[in-house]
Amino acid sequence: MAALFSPLINCQFKGEPPLYSGKRPAWRFIAPFEGNFINSSLKIVEYPAITIPPIIETKSAPNFVPIQQAHNSKAEETTPLLLKQPDAAVVQFAQIGPDTEKPNWLKNSLPVNLRNKPKIAIVLDDMGIDQRRSRIATQLKGPLTLSYLTYARDLAHQTQQARTAGHELMLHVPMEPSSSDVDPGPNVLLSGVPTSETIAALKWGLEQFSGFIGINNHMGSRFTSNLEGMRTVMQELKKRELVFLDSVTSGSTKGQIAANQIGVPFIARNIFLDHIDDINEIKNRLSDVKRLAKKQGYAIAIGHPRDATLKALKSWLEENDMDNFQLVPISALIQLVSMPKIEAIHSTQTKAQ
Numbered sequence: 001m002a003a004l005f006s007p008l009i010n011c012q013f014k015g016e017p018p019l020y021s022g023k024r025p026a027w028r029f030i031a032p033f034e035g036n037f038i039n040s041s042l043k044i045v046e047y048p049a050i051t052i053p054p055i056i057e058t059k060s061a062p063n064f065v066p067i068q069q070a071h072n073s074k075a076e077e078t079t080p081l082l083l084k085q086p087d088a089a090v091v092q093f094a095q096i097g098p099d100t101e102k103p104n105w106l107k108n109s110l111p112v113n114l115r116n117k118p119k120i121a122i123v124l125d126d127m128g129i130d131q132r133r134s135r136i137a138t139q140l141k142g143p144l145t146l147s148y149l150t151y152a153r154d155l156a157h158q159t160q161q162a163r164t165a166g167h168e169l170m171l172h173v174p175m176e177p178s179s180s181d182v183d184p185g186p187n188v189l190l191s192g193v194p195t196s197e198t199i200a201a202l203k204w205g206l207e208q209f210s211g212f213i214g215i216n217n218h219m220g221s222r223f224t225s226n227l228e229g230m231r232t233v234m235q236e237l238k239k240r241e242l243v244f245l246d247s248v249t250s251g252s253t254k255g256q257i258a259a260n261q262i263g264v265p266f267i268a269r270n271i272f273l274d275h276i277d278d279i280n281e282i283k284n285r286l287s288d289v290k291r292l293a294k295k296q297g298y299a300i301a302i303g304h305p306r307d308a309t310l311k312a313l314k315s316w317l318e319e320n321d322m323d324n325f326q327l328v329p330i331s332a333l334i335q336l337v338s339m340p341k342i343e344a345i346h347s348t349q350t351k352a353q
Helices: 131-138 155-164 195-206 225-242 255-262 279-296 307-317 320-324 330-352
Strands: 002-005 010-013 121-127 145-149 167-177 214-219 243-246 264-266 299-305
Touching: 002 225, 010 307, 121 167, 121 214, 121 225, 121 330, 131 145, 131 155, 131 307, 145 155, 145 214, 155 167, 167 195, 167 330, 195 225, 214 225, 225 243, 243 255, 243 307, 243 330, 255 264, 264 330, 279 299, 299 330
Parallel strands: 121 145, 121 299, 145 167, 167 214, 214 243, 243 264
Antiparallel strands: 002 010
16 A cells, blocks of 8 residues: 655555656645636537526636626626526436446446436535545435545545445546646646556546546646547546546536547536635525526536535535425436437437448
């Protein structure tokens, strides 16, 4: 068991991590997200039977995506707006049932009986580093989707506790940010390196624990904007029958393009819950989650195991009107939203051939 240490974190890893030369130190500070980008015309997600308008990205990390239109005032740049009312056939809800030959992501998914209600998936990533707060997260009412950083300690034990508590698992993979002032962690996926190094770093992360349905990116505004690098990631996920959840830390992410090209189940988050680490702001974002779910048919939110987030989530999950929604693991939304799109793409490609 190789052990690596920093002034901030004591991490232990399975296996000897691959090393990179000519880059900044492998890790210094773990930041939750990154930013400094604006693009008011990009479309991030195109889901079946849903009209997705252009998005605006804030000057910090994108807080809410997609939103209805771009605005010019500084005040409006950070104000999350809701989608316009979608088409009537928002999502065709279907029972997730047994399958004779399920891919690995479905084998590892949390079984759920879907009801005809707006669906909400809450993803907590950055899990595992702060074990006390991560443990508190597992005690929240579920099902939640918990994404554990590749370099956290005791991952087998932590993730087993999470799954026993009724939550779904993902792997939170460090990817290169645009800023050199923050570091996403060891064995980060870097742009501009040989493909073999990207694969080595990714494989190392994928072997840290088992039972997860796929990965989402930790930071990664630079790496996810690199189509070739994202294709490499998707090819490995395809081999392992895993999914990709795009945290959308960059308006130029190539996650969906690469996933569609390779044939990997894909979905993207809509709302960051705790971009502002304040309980009242987090409660406002949770209200946005419900409004978006009502309008779009579903909503995907990402948060982190922090005191304010955990406290806000605990009370929110117990609110009376939660009976009007269905809390689901992210795999349920991938099956409902992403799989029909993949099937349509591959059907078109087959006909073209």
